[in-house]
Amino acid sequence: MILGKKVVVTGLGSISSLGRDTHGFWRSLIAGKSGISRLRGFSPQDFKTSVGAQIHDFNPEEYFPAVEIPLLDRYTQFALVAAREALEDSGLGQAEIRDGAVVIGTGCGGKETDERSYQALYKEKKRRLHPLTIPRGMPSSAASQVSMVCGVTGPVFALSSACASANHAVIQAAILIRSGLVEVAVAGGTDAPFTYGLLKAWEALRVLSQDTCRPFSSDRSGLVLGEGAGMVVLESEIHARRRSAHVYCELAGFGMTADAGHITDPSADGAARAMSVALTDAHMNPGEIDYINAHGTGTLANDVTETRAIRLALGNRAGAVAISSTKSMHGHALGASGALELIATILAIQHGIVPATMNFTAPGAGCDLDYTPNLPRTMKVQAALSNSFAFGGLNAVVAVRSC
Amino acid sequence: MGSFCFVNVGRVACIYNECLKTAPTDNVSNLVTNMDQQIYSLIVKAISKQKMLDPSSIAENSTLDALGITSLDAISIVYEIEDALDIEVPNEALENLSSVQDILLEVTRLVQARN
Structure with missing residues (x-):
């Protein structure tokens, strides 16, 4: 709210x-x-x-x-x-x-x-x-x-x-x-x-x-x-x-949750709740989301859990959303990563281009969504989420919307 | 101390190397069994320390799942064993360990390869 x-x-x-x-x-x-x-x-x-x-x-x-x-x-x-x-x-x-x-x-x-x-x-x-x-x-x-x-x-x-x-x-x-x-x-x-x-x-x-x-x-x-x-x-x-400033987008909402579970093993529920809270906070329904910049670290545990979390949070919309992990290009810059990815997300709205998940050869087991593999995609992005899920089960998701 | 026994090599490896150096050749199979036993004890000790378990509750055929060993536990247990034996368990090998026996086989293989 x-x-x-x-x-x-x-x-x-x-x-x-x-x-x-x-x-x-x-x-x-x-x-x-x-x-x-x-x-x-x-x-x-x-x-x-x-x-x-x-x-x-x-x-x-x-x-x-x-x-x-x-x-x-x-x-x-x-x-x-x-x-x-x-x-x-x-x-x-x-x-x-x-x-x-x-x-x-x-x-x-x-x-x-x-x-x-x-x-x-x-x-x-x-x-x-x-x-x-x-x-x-x-x-x-x-x-x-x-x-x-x-x-x-x-x-x-x-x-x-x-x-x-x-x-x-x-x-x-x-x-x-x-x-x-x-x-x-x-x-x-x-x-x-x-x-x-x-x-x-x-x-x-x-x-x-x-x-x-x-x-x-x-x-x-x-x-x-x-x-x-x-x-x-x-x-x-x-x-x-x-002051008639150039406005990139609205920072429409955010969600913060904690898994209160394991110090390194991620939980789909905690991540899904962070996305859901962000959507509610932004007064958006899953159908309005066009793009998710995933946490997508490339570890075995994160990527399959995040996929499950996106399905939990977005329901039927999950399969229709373009998802990408730009960490495939800028690596995992730890405490800086969320900001780099938010900038990528904002520029995806601004330019109507979704950056790709690079180095993708074939979908991993349990990774069954559209990860925008290897080629950036030209598409209108009205609203997007940028996910960050930390060790220790600390989840923070930012929702942005064009305006 | 055997020539391949470095300063930072753990106790078990030193015992093994000492035995190899001094033992008559016809006792080699017993020595391997002894080494297995030493490594097994080390593994049980590392697991019981990490999971606060009574060593008697850990058996060679126990699965890591049954012992409640998570991936984070597994890397901590393997770290203890690596440190004691001066070996390195590769990530790919670690991912395939699902029982105490798997750890024993992999660690024994690496100790033999090192020697």
């Missing part, structure tokens, strides 16, 4: 393995181009997996004054690049964003900083750390830096729900706008998980593919980690119309 102000999207920003900005991201998505490639920066013999969706040759000096870089972990750098693009895209002036909000999701926080400090202490036996270790590595560092660089002085905080972090952050920002607390917000997610310790930890969980990400496909072999950030500018519709 929508209470309060209607929320619209007026700005998009991103950086990922598919491009340094949203234009590059979208061009790659509709070309079916993959950002997954041979892992760089690590010795191949150290890892079982040899692939990742990394942002290659990212040089912070191209983006930030040298004096600021010591304060910016890689995950914060990505957040800043995406937030600046989103705000610029929105056309909001400094005075208009001053009282706004910043809500940034991250699954990992400043792991590069943390791991570097542990290496210094435990391996190199150093007796002291760099004085900026805390402000650089803290999980709220990205949110703080975005507020400082963009001059946002309202509610600013970080939020963490593993792979659903970005969706939860966007939803939290939308709630702030609906409630009337703020008129504008920058929200999204960021993560930079390519560190030795994190890669080893993901490897130990035995969910990493050793070659590529094939969501919903019979030969799928796991997820491929990615990195980057995605940010959207949300605004009350009244505020956006008053």
Whole structure:
């Protein structure tokens, strides 16, 4: 049930393995181009997996004054690049964003900083750390830096729900706008998980593919980690119309649920309830949904469970909806994934093109829906869902509608 | 200590390697049985630790389902065994393990391959 102000999207920003900005991201998505490639920066013999969706040759000096870089972990750098693009895209002036909000999701926080400090202490036996270790590595560092660089002085905080972090952050920002607390917000997610310790930890969980990400496909072999950030500018519709802003779409509704079940095994019921709550919140029926950007990690468990969840939530409509997992191209950027996928969903509405699920060879057992295999599809998209289902059973679904 | 027994090799593997080095050749079949027994004990210990089960409730023909072992339990159990024996169970092999006996066969195979 929508209470309060209607929320619209007026700005998009991103950086990922598919491009340094949203234009590059979208061009790659509709070309079916993959950002997954041979892992760089690590010795191949150290890892079982040899692939990742990394942002290659990212040089912070191209983006930030040298004096600021010591304060910016890689995950914060990505957040800043995406937030600046989103705000610029929105056309909001400094005075208009001053009282706004910043809500940034991250699954990992400043792991590069943390791991570097542990290496210094435990391996190199150093007796002291760099004085900026805390402000650089803290999980709220990205949110703080975005507020400082963009001059946002309202509610600013970080939020963490593993792979659903970005969706939860966007939803939290939308709630702030609906409630009337703020008129504008920058929200999204960021993560930079390519560190030795994190890669080893993901490897130990035995969910990493050793070659590529094939969501919903019979030969799928796991997820491929990615990195980057995605940010959207949300605004009350009244505020956006008053300044004649370009409105991408309405952020029509959202659903948040928890499985309250298992720490890693997903539940179809929890995911289905999140989709159903989002539809109800948006005053939409399943028949209005044209596209679902799936969580679609490419793991055995997720894809079959998500398929079942879509059937539960959409009933007869499930078979008629175009579904795709863009993780097949940008990898699983953890806390940033939901934001990258929401941007892909919004641009699918904007351009009337649904990105494909790449690397699809044949439907996996129990994966019996239309996953838009291998070729993007030109079609009108009036309304869509973007799914994120995190380890720990934390589900967050965003519903968007053209307007 | 045997030349192939590295610093981080677990107790069971060391015992096995020691036996191989010193044992007369006509006792090899007994040794393999002993090794199986050692590996089996290690597996039972890892399962009972992960699932808080009495070791006597775990039998060689127990299925992992019957013991309430989820996929997350399985990777934790296999991790313990890998660490003790200095082996690596590949993901594909892990997916096909459905009983205690399956684990025993796979682990024994990997220990033999390593030696």
